[in-house]
Amino acid sequence: MAAKPGSVPTTYSPNLAQKTRPPIFKDNDLDWVRPDGRGFHQCRPAFFRTGAVNSASGSAYAELGNTKVIVSVFGPRESKKAMMYSDTGRLNCNVSHTTFATPVRGQGLDHKEFSSMLHKALEGAIMLETFPKTTVDVFALVLESGGSDLPVVISCASLALADAGIMMYDLVAAVSVACLGKNLVIDPILEEESYQDGSLLLACMPSRNEVTQLTFTGEWSTPDINEAMQLCLDACSKLGKVMRTCLKEAASASQE
């Protein structure tokens, strides 16, 4: 029989018994290896591809490890009727997850916090005055959540904006760092994020060396903050190069 909405019986996923901290923490902090075998200061290999969604003005797909994100950009198009007149353009961001994105099945609702963070990270990079009275919509869907979702969404969204031909001062690359005990690990996966003591997210425009967003949560010491920010800035400039290459490839492919 089909389960009708509303009459769905309560279900649970057959998970393993609740995990405690991983055994790697037991002995020496310096000895442990990251679950995917990366160095502490090594990002996951990034894959970007523009033009993932044909019906959008611009779009991009990003994959870092198990984190898979797709972003579509629509517009500039007419703002909602209820909106007041505005000399500058509007940016509208929305991030949602699929129901199967997380290990435990979710509801697939909008992620309000990510939506507003994405908006704030991109706002500073876009030349809003180039499309007065209209709105650019940036919609992101997290297909699979594998950790560091928000930074991947931000980077992917800036690539999608570039694909849509929206004027920007520079691409926005974002990277996060997790603080695990004494160690700083860059680009944490989901498992590492669940054990982290603190996290830092930095979004910047690599070629202008300007930061558009910086957020800290949790416990940090001042030297750690400095180190983590430097790590992020370096990683962002590398990520920016990867993104730029992706755009160049797409442009040269379309010329042929």
Added chain:
Amino acid sequence: MGLPNASGDLSTEVEVDAFRRLFPLRFFEKHLLESIRPDARPLGRARDTTIALGAVASANGSALAKIGSTTMLAAIKMEVMAPSIEIPDEGCIAIDFHMPPICSPIVRPGRPAEAAPVVAKQLSDTILSSGMINLKELSLVSGKAAWMAYLDIYCLDADGALFDAALLAAVAAFSHLEIPVVSLNDDGKIVLSEEQGLSDREPVNKEKRKVNLGSIPFSLTCILHKNYILADPTAEEESIMETSVTVVLDSSSQLVSLYKPGGAVLAYTSAIQDCIALTRQRVKELQKILEEAISGMEVD
């Protein structure tokens, strides 16, 4: 992309595009007279179709299906439920179809697409009535626990024939589904059994890692316009010519379902038969594509 037009006043590409936008129906009819479509397909041909299995690692089974640029991602997550008292030895399948705002300019957040619930209902009717999955196979402990298979299909790019692509992604996800090995713990709850630690507890579903698919349903949507039948329409074709017929046949060419939701063209029996004949050809193509995707997985 536009064909050189018969009338002399439309000489340049720009004018063809303008003509297409201003008089879409006439633009299409001029093509139809020549038995061709603006994307250079003959009327009865479907677009290129691909299937990729295992697109999402966080699900128990998943598949990405593309028909032309229409893209569907289907994933199945298995959860445990207590079966109802009337049917203690059957599991359940919950099917949902989503059209997130990324897929099309007409869908906006908070304003769901009208098409989504329609396609969701058609999908769940088709999949559950086709007999593809025997719900008894989803039982774990009779009367105590059974699988609830949550099948969620996301439209990533909407360019027509949504139902066909969604059904294809759904059946592909089921063929990729791998059921986790579980055992019953002391509290009467089902837990994943791992190799170490829980070896004293006997798994309850050691041999049932894959669901046996019975006859697999495949579908083809056709547009009826005057006397023409256009297989596998794009979003543009669907918006201009509104009468569609969706035929679902299973792998042994038996009719599973047929939808003709109204529309301006009243179909003659012969037109319906032509649609069924087109679907029969298409089923063979789709079967081959699915088999190739599955055998491709086994090689890795």
